[in-house]
Structure formats: structure tokens, C-alpha cells
Amino acid sequence: MSTETPVSAQAAGATTPELAAGVAQFLAPVVIDLEALVVNGKQAHWNVRGADFIAIHELLDQLVDHAQEFADDSAERVVALGLPVDSRLETVAAKATLPALSDGFQDWKVTVTQVVAQIDAALVTVRAAVEGLDEVDLNSQDIVIGIERGLVKDRWLLQSHLAA
Numbered sequence: 001m002s003t004e005t006p007v008s009a010q011a012a013g014a015t016t017p018e019l020a021a022g023v024a025q026f027l028a029p030v031v032i033d034l035e036a037l038v039v040n041g042k043q044a045h046w047n048v049r050g051a052d053f054i055a056i057h058e059l060l061d062q063l064v065d066h067a068q069e070f071a072d073d074s075a076e077r078v079v080a081l082g083l084p085v086d087s088r089l090e091t092v093a094a095k096a097t098l099p100a101l102s103d104g105f106q107d108w109k110v111t112v113t114q115v116v117a118q119i120d121a122a123l124v125t126v127r128a129a130v131e132g133l134d135e136v137d138l139n140s141q142d143i144v145i146g147i148e149r150g151l152v153k154d155r156w157l158l159q160s161h162l163a164a
């Protein structure tokens with residue numbers, strides 16, 4: 001008869017409250033900024049007008065889809081490690097770092113300029129997470145590294161419309 005103690009489920013999960021808190025510290029702001037980008041991206045998608053309407057309209061939906069997917073990856077990493085996520089409307093409104101969007105219909109050049117500024121603000125938060133998670137959890141860092149790459153690509157696809 002074996003005398004070995006079975007590995008407990010918790011030990012097998014290899015996660016601790018300290019790890020979860022350390023990861024949440026960096027991923028929670030990422031979730032908030034990405035959820036804000038989802039809402040503002042749709043606002044821009046609906047209200048863009050002008051000669052480049054259809055290209056920008058469609059690219060903005062792509063951005064929204066990616067931002068939602070990235071938020072989901074970040075939020076579920078935190079939850080998987082054992083902590084809840086606060087992505088309530090009021091929390092996102094209070095804590096998001098994105099600049100304000102202009103209200104109403106917008107010429108596509110204004111839309112692109114403002115949405116690029118939204119992405120840039122989110123990228124500051126994402127890059128802070130990449131840096132901070134380097135010492136905390138490389139698996140969580142891997143998530144935000146991928147998000148950085150994706151947002152930079154979406155930024156390029158939009159911003160290139162403004163190039164001379």
C-alpha cells in the first residue's frame with residue numbers, strides 16, 4: 001500500500017493569493033481600459049462619416065472585437081487565479097484612462113485621430129502590465145504581450161489612413 005500523500009488540488013493548481021493579487025494589480029487596469037475601448041470603439045463605429053466611411057467603419061468593428069477578446073483573456077486570467085474582476089459600468093467609467101471622444105457624427109479624420117488616441121492610452125496601461133508582470137507571473141505577461149502586439153496592429157490599420 002502506498003504511503004504517498006496525494007497532491008492536493010490547490011497544490012496542483014500552483015497558485016497563491018499573493019500571485020493572484022500581483023497579477024490582478026496589473027491586469028485589472030487592462031480589463032478596464034479595454035472595456036472602455038469596446039464602448040468607445042462602437043460609438044466611433046456608429047458615428048463616423050465621410051469619404052473613408054466604410055473602411056473606418058469596418059476597421060472599428062474589428063478593433064472592438066479584438067478589444068473584447070483581449071479583455072476576456074485578461075479578466076479570465078485573474079478569475080482563474082482566484083480573484084474576482086470588477087468591470088461594472090461605473091467602475092470602468094471611473095477608472096478608464098482613455099481620453100474623451102467627441103459627441104455626435106464625426107468626419108472620419110477626427111474619428112481616426114481620436115480612436116488612435118484611445119488606443120494609445122490603452123497601450124500605456126498594457127505596457128505597464130508587460131513591465132510589471134515580468135517579476136510577477138510570466139504566463140500573465142504573455143497575455144499582455146499579445147495584447148500589445150494586437151493593439152499596435154489595429155492602431156496601424158487606422159492611423160495609416162492619415163498618412164500623406
Ligand SMILES: [Fe+2]
Nearest residue numbers: 045046057061
Ligand atoms: Fe455595426
